[in-house]
Amino acid sequence: MAKITYIDAAGVVRTVDGEIGSTVMETAIKNGVPGIEAECGGACACSTCHVYVDEAWREKTGEPAPMEEDMLDFAFEVKPNSRLSCQIKVTEALDGLVVSTPERQA
Amino acid sequence: MRATNEPIKTDVLIIGAGPIGLFAVFELGLLDMKAHLIDILDKPGGQCAELYPEKPIYDIPGLPYTTGQGLVDALMEQIKPFAPTFHLGEMVETIERIGEPLFRVATDSGKLFEAKVLVIAAGGGSFQPKKPPIPGIEPYEGKSVFYAVRKMDAFRDKDLLIVGGGDSALDWTLNLQPVAKHLTLLHRRDDFRAAPDSVNKMRTLVASGAMDLKIGQVTALQGADGMLTGATVKGSDGTTATLACDTMLPFFGLTMKLGPVATWGIALHEGELIPVDTATFETDSPGIFAVGDINWYPGKLKLILSGFHEVALMSQKAYRYVFPDKRLVFQYTTSSTSLQKKLGVA
Numbered sequence: 176m177a178k179i180t181y182i183d184a185a186g187v188v189r190t191v192d193g194e195i196g197s198t199v200m201e202t203a204i205k206n207g208v209p210g211i212e213a214e215c216g217g218a219c220a221c222s223t224c225h226v227y228v229d230e231a232w233r234e235k236t237g238e239p240a241p242m243e244e245d246m247l248d249f250a251f252e253v254k255p256n257s258r259l260s261c262q263i264k265v266t267e268a269l270d271g272l273v274v275s276t277p278e279r280q281a
Numbered sequence: 282m283r284a285t286n287e288p289i290k291t292d293v294l295i296i297g298a299g300p301i302g303l304f305a306v307f308e309l310g311l312l313d314m315k316a317h318l319i320d321i322l323d324k325p326g327g328q329c330a331e332l333y334p335e336k337p338i339y340d341i342p343g344l345p346y347t348t349g350q351g352l353v354d355a356l357m358e359q360i361k362p363f364a365p366t367f368h369l370g371e372m373v374e375t376i377e378r379i380g381e382p383l384f385r386v387a388t389d390s391g392k393l394f395e396a397k398v399l400v401i402a403a404g405g406g407s408f409q410p411k412k413p414p415i416p417g418i419e420p421y422e423g424k425s426v427f428y429a430v431r432k433m434d435a436f437r438d439k440d441l442l443i444v445g446g447g448d449s450a451l452d453w454t455l456n457l458q459p460v461a462k463h464l465t466l467l468h469r470r471d472d473f474r475a476a477p478d479s480v481n482k483m484r485t486l487v488a489s490g491a492m493d494l495k496i497g498q499v500t501a502l503q504g505a506d507g508m509l510t511g512a513t514v515k516g517s518d519g520t521t522a523t524l525a526c527d528t529m530l531p532f533f534g535l536t537m538k539l540g541p542v543a544t545w546g547i548a549l550h551e552g553e554l555i556p557v558d559t560a561t562f563e564t565d566s567p568g569i570f571a572v573g574d575i576n577w578y579p580g581k582l583k584l585i586l587s588g589f590h591e592v593a594l595m596s597q598k599a600y601r602y603v604f605p606d607k608r609l610v611f612q613y614t615t616s617s618t619s620l621q622k623k624l625g626v627a
Contacts, residue, residue: 214405214537220332222534245474248446249534251414253469253498279414281536 177270179203181226183210184278193265199274200224200261210276217261219243222250223280224260229273236263236272252277286393291317291366292603294386294396296373299327301573301588302402303356308596310363311620314603317396318365319388321372321407326353328404331535342586352585362625368392372407376545382568382602398599401547401555401564401571402588405537413444413531415499424507426529430457438462442512442524444499445532451475453530455482458492465493465524467514495524502529542575550577561598562591568602570595 179193179202193202203211203224212223219242228236233256239247243262247253260274293309295302298320306316324330329338329349338347347355371388376399379385386394410428412418418426430436430453441461443454446468452475454466466483471494473480487494501513503523511523539553548565550556554577555564562570572595573588581587600609614620621627 215328215332218333218336220336221536223536244470244472248469248474249411251533281411 177265177267177272179265179269180271180273181208181210182273182275184276193269193272195265195267197265198261199226199263199265199272200259202265203260210280211260212280213261214281219246219259219262221281222246222248222259225250225253225277225280226258226260226263226274227254227277228256228258228263229275230256232269232272232274235268250277251279286391288385288393288395289317289366290395291315292396293317293398293400293599294319294384294394295365295400295402297327297402297404297573297575298322298325298367298369299402299404299573300329300352300356300585301404301592302327302400303353303360304589305400305402305572305592305595306360306363306365307356308592309599310360310365311614311623312596312600312609313623314398314596314599316363316365316400317368317394319368319371319373319386319394321370321409323370325357325367325369326350328537329353331408338585340584340586362623372540374541376569378566378568384568397568397603399569400592400595400599401542401569401575402573402592403542404574406539406542406553406575407537408535409538409540411533411536413499413533415502417502420507421502421504421509421529425504425509425527426502426531428531430530433457433460436461436528439528440526441465442467442526442529443532444468444529446470446473446475447532447534448475448479449532450530451479451483453532454492455479455486457530458486463492465495465526467495467497467499467512467524469496469498470517471496497522499529499531545569547571554581560594562595563598570599 176192180190182188189208191206200213214223215221243259292314293316295318298318330353334350371390374389375387377385384396384399436457437460439461441464444467458464486492497514497516499512500515503511511525514524515521555571557571557576559578564571572591574583618627
């Protein structure tokens with residue numbers, strides 16, 4: 176298990192247990208964390224699981240792959256720390272990860 | 282648009298050409314019912330073709346592995362004997378009950394249908410253009426901000442701002458550049474998903490001074506009474522600038538919206554799903570069925586395989602509406618000569 180913290184656009188903080196091997200998107204959906212829609216179900220085929228990775232964690236989560244970068248074109252208010260949460264795998268190294276969700280997904 | 286043409290008459294009209302709409306053609310066809318399909322996308326396959334054509338699917342019975350497009354292609358092959366008619370790039374707008382049951386259906390392009398049975402297989406609803414969350418954009422929509430190009434001439438001599446980096450943004454950039462007074466393409470990064478050939482053509486136009494390319498994202502709009510005068514653009518370096526323009530075309534892809542389904546007079550579950558009877562998959566409106574992801578019943582699972590089962594049962598009840606005087610005899614494709622004849626194999 177790894178603790179994942181989601182901060183929504185209003186500043187509400189939710190910390191849940193993420194299963195190692197699942198994704199940051201799946202962890203949010205499974206735990207009823209709002210702010211992530213995941214319309215395509217995690218296929219990197221939409222951009223409705225857009226999150227901002229906390230600066231302290233950017234190195235550990237890494238940069239988006241080219242296909243993910245393409246999908247981010249469909250997201251709004253994309254920032255340098257934008258990622259699609261379906262493409263971030265929960266690992267032991269990400270225990271304590273903090274992400275924020277944007278005001279709107281689509 | 283006002284429909285003036287003669288209605289297209291069919292036994293069954295299927296709304297949505299995703300995998301479940303396609304397999305409905307097969308099950309209806311085995312029972313001699315002819316179907317027309319309408320879909321807002323320009324191709325059959327629904328989400329499978331639009332969202333995840335190359336993604337794996339592992340839970341289709343008897344197919345250990347396929348892809349979104351692979352499944353669509355196989356279904357198209359399977360329903361070939363029943364020669365369904367597709368009406369693509371159209372959205373159903375209104376449904377009117379004119380008999381018991383008989384429906385008159387109109388699409389957004391003005392096409393009219395008369396069908397004895399309606400099958401709503403609309404999945405998550407219809408794919409519609411995503412709207413950027415720019416504060417105060419609403420008054421401009423349809424006046425100086427457009428999400429689609431219906432007629433190129435509407436953009437003649439305009440000071441155009443096209444936003445996006447995919448094929449839609451690039452195609453319209455290339456098509457509208459010759460007719461516009463001035464055109465700026467704005468994208469959040471200097472890297473494009475669109476076909477490399479289109480990107481090269483665009484870059485040549487930029488190099489020759491025929492159009493502008495800017496990197497950044499729109500954060501606010503300027504103008505009055507729905508008429509745009511400029512857009513505030515935040516660059517990748519965080520600086521903001523104002524771009525003069527009188528028309529903006531944002532291309533941010535598609536999203537699924539329930540759309541007009543909500544206005545068809547059918548009871549909805551939690552405002553977005555259509556409750557059905559699990560013996561027939563009929564809605565509370567006799568003659569209108571709902572199958573696949575758009576329906577709801579206790580225990581519903583949004584799986585393609587559930588939808589396949591649903592259309593088989595739906596077809597049994599639909600038969601009674603289409604052929605009220607005939608008796609339906611249950612048969613297997615393995616052993617029935619008459620079914621095999623319909624499939625073109627006997």
